[in-house]
Amino acid sequence: MKFSCEKALLQSAIATASRAVSVKSSIPALEGLLLEADKFLSITGYNLETGIRTKVEADIEQTGSIVLPARLLGDIIRKLPDDTVVFSTDQLAVHIKCGFSDFHLMGMDAEDFPQLPTVDYQNSFSVMERTLRAMISETSFAISDNESRPIHTGSLFEVERDRFTIISVDGFRLALRREAVVESEGEFSFVVPGGALSEVEKICRDSEEASTVTVGAKHILFQMGDTMLVSRRLEGEFLSWQKAIPKENPLKVTVNTRSLLQSIDRVSLIISEKLKSPLRCIFGEGEIHLYTKTAIGNASDCCPVEGSGGDLEIGFNNRYMMDALKAAPAESVRLELSTGVSPCVILPAEGEENFIYMVLPVRLRAGE
Secondary structure: EEEEEEHHHHHHHHHEEEEOOOOOOHHHHHHHHEEEEOEEEEEEOOOOOEEEEEEEOEEEEEEEEEEEEEEHHHHHHHOOOOOOOEEEEEEOEEEEEEEOOEEEEEOOHHHHHOOOOOOOOOOEEEEEEHHHHHHHOOHHHOOOOOOOHHHHHHEEEEEOOOOOEEEEEEOEEEEEEEOOOOEEOOOOEEEEEEHHHHHHHHOOOOOOOOEEEEEEOOEEEEEOEEEEEEOOOOOOOOOHHHOOOOOOEEEEEEEEHHHHHHHHHHHHEEEOOOOOHHHHHEEEEEEEEEEEOOOOEEEEEEEEEEEEEEEEEEEEEEHHHHHHHHHHHEEEEEEOOOOOOOOEEEEEEEOOOEEEEEOOOEOOOOOO
């Protein structure tokens, strides 16, 4: 195998594929990257759960394939001078040259690298990369890390003819985002592991180009430009989220998202991992009074709102409320409440309901 490639392009491709490389594996090849030169140069990382393959422009003189340790290869390419990298192999011996820099390494046989899973086509849809990235970013905070319910360690994708929805739940909160699709084939749903979605978010560009999601019986394939990511599907019964969100909430107030976030942030300064305390909220006429108290002291703040909460007093985990407000893609949100032990539903103040966040309250004790 022999090819030459611009250092910046090669470095970017290696960094992308390395996201799916096993840090430590009983199969040595999985700690490496598979480089294949044919009609184009492709670089693959795979950890038996998620695989990433990306193409890069290169001048290929001789076809071939080899596996090299991912971390070492990444370090070498990153520290090479900004010039053309010439890469050649003689069986398992590898020669990397760039400018005055010269490296001779031993690689591994490409046959030792497990093949990526084949996605047996069932359904597919397309959505802009920018949109997909935003939707993952604005729902991933509510993905559960509790392995006792594996299905909730991922996000549910629900695809309809003209739109699709991503839902994440962790037992304490729910995050939902929906947007229009570019193209879809039928109505279907599936659950993608949170780890794979984190990588998809990083790979997606700030682009209006369409990314394609192909769904198979056991795997999902995301295609974003010259990069593809394949992941296993999570199996099981996802929460019936439509029933979980309360529909009739008599108390509704509208608030500036940034203002409420800043108020919560201020009163949270005395809360820490060692000094935990609920965020006590009193929804009054035209304002929310926020209060926290720990062994250090207490803090209070007030945030103006439109509407009245009927002096409802309710407690929340401060971080859960802040996560939802940070993710909300709207300048103003509507908070809907019912009782002190019912969830708070966060919706856009105006326009289409393209997001819904729900945060469960915490019980307040007297004198807290």
